[in-house]
Amino acid sequence: MSRACGSGTLLGLNKKRSARPQSMSVRTRFAPSPTGFLHIGGLRTALFCWLYARRHGGQFILRIEDTDLERSTPEAIRQILDGMEWAGLDADEGPFRQTERFARYREVIELLLAQGKAYRCYCTKEELDRLRAEQMARGEKPRYDGRWRDRVDSRPGVQPVVRFKNPLHGEVVVEDAVHGRVVFQNSELDDLIISRSDGTPTYNFCVVVDDMDMRITHVIRGDDHLNNTPRQQNLLEALGCKPPIYAHLPMILGADGAKLSKRHGAVSVLQYRDEGYLPEALLNYLVRLGWSHGDQEFFTIDDMVRSFDISDVNKSASAFNPEKLAWLNQQHLMRAPPERLAEPLRWQLERLGVVGADEAKLLRIIMVQRERCKTLVEMAAQSLFFFSAPTSYDEKQVRKHVSTAVVDILRDLAGALERLGEWAAPALHSLISGAADRSGLSLGKVAQPVRLALCGGTVSPPIDATLAILGREESVDRLRRAVNEWALMIPPLP
């Protein structure tokens, strides 16, 4: 079993003067616990780990921290894996599961015990609860007082836990790549439990053993872990290992500035897929939360990999802003190769009941719709009329745009369209504007009723483009059907 671990080149401590890719191979890891779905906070952490590894040609490792047997679920694991896959954050190693490594943890615990670096504690939970309550009452920081630290006896009938002998004096210095130097006093730390009374290892311990065994060089995680870091560093030291480089990322808050919770926008990342967001747009949005690269707002995945640097990460928490996400999604829709959008659009259309749309038609729709939609859900909904004729017409708009004169124009137009030579946007445009001119009407006065006839409403891509995609037969058909219906509705002029 390898004992090697990351050598601690301190990087990123000097802003704008960060280390170039170092000779040792960068290894990062994302280590979610499967007690719930993967939400944007987790995704952002995963993204930064992934980007850092990719940027430096290193490895990105996925590890499932499922030591909490009570709360971990297979569905959550599935869900996390699906989310990562959708986002395109591919792991070079893993997913590893901590439950598969219990023998290894046991081995390290025995080692620490044998070396006198850990000890058995026979306190009961009740005893510890009492201790905590007393300390709180006295206004002290609640912590274990080390009462079994130097005892060699045992207490019959009590299954002991194993605690790590944290140094009593001195300080622990965390050299954090985003926060800089953070100093903790050992006197503030207590002897943490590394093995429960049922023999299972605990989180802080497993993390350390795993990061050591997996030779993780950069631990990039949420800054809610900053307070755990000194303990982990002490543990690592007791194991004869130099600490990795730590980078603690600021939290992401809900849109209201409050902590992300189930009630405040903490939804599965897969929900963004369902709502019609592109993963690259979500990632683009997320990468700009707590990180920036000058004034650049739009990043492709490649742009991110090229530009990402831990030393540009900032320290303060940021609020999630759905409007900006929507804007970025539209930017990505507008700039992506149309082929990129075909499958996700098809999927959204299918959810609305449109089956078997052909690829070429989808691409044409994408070209005319992408700059008028924030999401693929919107694009699909606004493109339904390309697949089925309107079943009704917006009544208010009909009253506004349709008159007997207009009905006559549309009737003529239907005939002209039938005879038109080349069925393409430029020819369609001149045909319609010609018809408008001859009637002394503006283009809009003709285009709007045509739109109403084709789509049922007054919002669509440019009328020539809409006709072009709909095709001659379908267009003429819809126009005639509308003309017939409207001719009955409108009373003839006296």
Next chain:
RNA sequence: GCUCCCUUCGUCUAGAGGCCUAGGACACGGCCCUCUCAAGGCUGUAACACCGGUUCGAAUCCGGUAGGGAGCGCCA
């Protein structure tokens, strides 16, 4: 309560002592373009938490205050 962290427009951010009359982006308003809706262009409103100090000069450095957050589990 104790320890640690954070603080520039409503939001995301630029800014590493003079380039700052504080820049960009989202959102919001106005104008332009225009067959609808958009997209796009131009433009407007809007911020250095506060108080001291260092300095010829501070958003930037130092100290304090206030506010916010995290951690203090046989959770992760």
